[in-house]
Amino acid sequence: MATNENYTIADTVDITDVVCPVTFVKAKVAIEELELGEVLSVHLNDGEPLLNVPRSLKEEGHQILALNDNEDGTYDLIVKKNA
Amino acid sequence: MAFTDEQLERYSRHIILKEVGVKGQKKLMAGKVLIIGAGGLGAPAAMYLAAAGVGTIGIADADVVDLSNLQRQVIHTTDDLGKPKVQSAAETMKAINPDVNVVTYEDFIAANNIADIIKDYDFVLDGTDNFPAKFLINDACVQAGIPFCHAGIIRFRGQLMTWVPGEGPCYRCVFKEPPPKDAVPTCKQAGVIGAMAGVIGCLQAMEAVKFLTGAGELLTGKLLTYDALTNTIRTVNIPEDPDCAVCSDHPTITELIDYEQAACDGLSKDDVAEAAAE
Numbered sequence: 001m002a003t004n005e006n007y008t009i010a011d012t013v014d015i016t017d018v019v020c021p022v023t024f025v026k027a028k029v030a031i032e033e034l035e036l037g038e039v040l041s042v043h044l045n046d047g048e049p050l051l052n053v054p055r056s057l058k059e060e061g062h063q064i065l066a067l068n069d070n071e072d073g074t075y076d077l078i079v080k081k082n083a
Numbered sequence: 084m085a086f087t088d089e090q091l092e093r094y095s096r097h098i099i100l101k102e103v104g105v106k107g108q109k110k111l112m113a114g115k116v117l118i119i120g121a122g123g124l125g126a127p128a129a130m131y132l133a134a135a136g137v138g139t140i141g142i143a144d145a146d147v148v149d150l151s152n153l154q155r156q157v158i159h160t161t162d163d164l165g166k167p168k169v170q171s172a173a174e175t176m177k178a179i180n181p182d183v184n185v186v187t188y189e190d191f192i193a194a195n196n197i198a199d200i201i202k203d204y205d206f207v208l209d210g211t212d213n214f215p216a217k218f219l220i221n222d223a224c225v226q227a228g229i230p231f232c233h234a235g236i237i238r239f240r241g242q243l244m245t246w247v248p249g250e251g252p253c254y255r256c257v258f259k260e261p262p263p264k265d266a267v268p269t270c271k272q273a274g275v276i277g278a279m280a281g282v283i284g285c286l287q288a289m290e291a292v293k294f295l296t297g298a299g300e301l302l303t304g305k306l307l308t309y310d311a312l313t314n315t316i317r318t319v320n321i322p323e324d325p326d327c328a329v330c331s332d333h334p335t336i337t338e339l340i341d342y343e344q345a346a347c348d349g350l351s352k353d354d355v356a357e358a359a360a361e
Contacts, residue, residue, distance in 0.1 A: 025095045029086065032105040060101060 010038035023049045024056045034081045042077040107296035114295040117141035120210030121168040123280030126158035131288040133176035133183045143188035144168040155277030194339035197223040207231035208287045214261035215342035221254035225330045232290040234283045239311040241283035245290050251304030256324035261342050
């Protein structure tokens with residue numbers, strides 16, 4: 001999980017079991033539940049989700065803090081709620 | 084209220100939208116919209132609002148499905164002929180989205196029942212096709228302070244406007260009084276393209292969606308007109324009448340009025356009823 005000590009993860013969401021567009025939908029639902037400034041960790045697969053979910057979250061105004069490679073084909077995307 | 088996985092998937096195209104999102108979808112699911120008339124305008128509006136997940140949809144109509152309705156009233160099918168329109172409409176809405184709570188009113192909307200019917204709703208769609216009903220809906224909504232969207236269609240033309248308390252003119256500010264009986268043909272006499280009902284009914288559904296979610300601007304203070312033959316869509320600013328008989332601060336109409344229906348030559352009582360429920 002997160003190696004960076006500059007943030008505290010408020011919630012996590014696993015989107016490895018769904019496909020587009022529900023990947024982004026689940027991430028968006030999770031981040032909407034947070035308060036401004038809180039941090040969400042999104043567990044996602046390599047490939048299409050990695051390509052699209054960070055981009056979509058950025059377009060919504062959120063800040064990507066880190067992307068941690070779990071070296072098993074999955075990643076943890078660390079996002080700060082900014083919108 | 085958390086979404087189920089099925090709801091997340093069903094409404095995913097809404098939730099993805101920045102202007103809707105989780106909050107907007109929850110507002111739709113908590114929303115209550117009344118559609119008066121399960122005819123040409125009400126049909127597409129009811130179907131899209133049911134599909135959108137609007138929590139409660141009321142539908143009012145006293146008529147049964149007639150063969151001549153099917154050219155435009157796409158919520159009813161050939162199998163529904165003879166069935167009460169509200170029942171047929173409710174079945175289609177429930178088939179599209181079982182989550183929706185559909186409330187049916189198999190009744191003519193009149194001065195003696197409209198206030199009681201509209202009082203439970205957030206937004207009203209006027210899907211009727213006659214002036215007495217349109218003025219009645221306007222007056223009742225203004226008096227109760229319930230936002231509504233007026234629409235009308237004939238031949239290749241359609242129009243709509245939205246009224247919200249304190250945000251611009253009501254239907255009566257613009258149109259004052261019903262025209263003299265039989266001065267304006269009903270769409271039964273004049274004809275209408277089925278797709279026109281689809282276009283304008285969908286715009287009404289869009290007004291309801293924007294009202295419930297708070298996205299964008301409503302057609303308040305504006306009349307949108309569409310002429311299909313010339314591909315012309317205009318949005319005309321319409322002023323408030325400071326002496327409006329119903330929405331001004333000194334109204335002269337304080338009781339609801341049942342204006343006399345146009346007496347269509349050669350039309351039976353059932354035919355007139357049908358016209359009233361367009």
